[in-house]
Amino acid sequence: MTDPVLIRADAVAAHPSVVLDVRWALGAPNGRQDYLDGHIPGAVFVDLETELAAPPSTASGRHPLPSLPDLQAAARRWGIGDGDAVVVYDGTGGMAAARAWWLLRWGGVADVRILDGGLQAWLATGGEPEVGSHETAPGTVTLAGDSMPTIDIDTAAGWPACGVLLDARAGERYRGETEPVDPRAGHIPGAISAPTAENLDSSGHFKSAEVLKARFDALGNDVPVAVYCGSGVTAAHEIAALAVAGIEASLYPGSWSQWSNDDTRPVGLEPVEDL
Template sequence: MTGTDTTRRTVLTTAAELERDLASPAPPVLLDVRWAVGATDGRPRYRAGHLPGARFVDLETELAAPPAPALGRHPLPSADRLQAAARGWGVRADSRVVVYDDTSGLAAARAWWLLRWGGVGDVRLLDGGLGAWTRAGGPLESGEPAPAAPGDVELAGGLLPVLDAPGAARLAEQGVLLDARAAERYRGEVEPVDAKAGHVPGAVSAPTTDNLAATGEFLDTPALRERFRHLGATGTSDVGVYCGSGVTAAHEIAALAAAGVHAALYAGSWSQWIGDPDRPVVLGPTPQGGPS
């Protein structure tokens, strides 16, 4: 096994690997993070069919603090709040955790990042999510499982790097700041969620969906490394990532981690950046705006 393969396996697990793990004497805690912007049917979709034993995670209430203009749409929860949620999911001090969703990890990566930030040592994303599991013939169950035995995990927080708005601005000048939103939002052509369109000056457009193959699984490691090399994110300079509110940026950080590149999360992301009218906004396809 190569070093890059080893690194990838600390971030991602395949459907086949997960099936074996779930049959082991000490299976991982399995978390289902069904969420999409503007959608409220995550729990009904979970109840209709989820991986055996998976616990539903409510992103809005368990993986975020209440929104505020100064903090963005999905501020990070406190470590105490995250710890209470994790114990409710049955996470113990020695637990391994696997997270998934039905959108190729775009939502579940928030749980992956937060639990690592909190201090859980072994957290992985199911590569390809629910789709990969069902294509592999994995079983589903419906309804709600019996309540989990309360966990005892202790989460301190602060174990992964986080950027604030001034830090993101500096990184855009002195390192590499990636914008994980769709390219048309980066360019400022559309803005379906936030009050102002555009991007942080100096940020590089890097839609996180481009890290995925057509099947919804992550590109292989050489392809990810080449993509990030082209974007300037090789690990030789500091790297940060933002999106609309700090959710899908975690997915890009997972892709970077699978490729062996460490990156910081600008947790407030675009929704926080535009909360201060004095912060500059750039329109156009290039980091500094204007024509390409």
């Protein structure tokens, strides 16, 4: 991926684009109210649970990918037209916004950028938030799908034999020390722990391309990379970080929420050092 992944807060005003507010946190569905309380002027709220995911199931996971027609209908509601640039942001270092970034890129939107540092970085530039809801005219974008690589559960099982499978969850969940959401603790056998939080610096910005490349190069060079997390949301953030470093990676959308619900799938518990 050679297209830019990130955009600086001080560059948003000069970058004509559809702006999407994707504030969301697991177990804290207050994103819409946060949006109404103040957002980047002109931004449209995106509901991760209902617009960036299909309904959950034990067979497909907690946040399955939406169907292409559903994603296209949502993108049109957000006002996206063919050829439009898009900027996505949240209040958690891009952890949720990266899901919108990945899905729109998967759908074929060429210019989608994550606001580095999120809303906080934009406010720090002196931006004045808009209060209430922003109404936008429907867009006309046509999405094609499959513009970003994915793997299924069977491919994920065999991936460590031919490449690197990164587990983007917190290290304690990877090691099986705790599992607050899914039915079984542990990780996909052969996966390597690479927590998403380590993609960010202390200010909530992505680390530099050089630092990220060094992090991921430590896993080995010139091998295929795939990523999973709990339900396919924060794994998109890891794929964005890999893209910043110039490395293409595939997403396993079902992630641990799908794998752990299948009793026929083995579970790894051996600890490894987080990278």
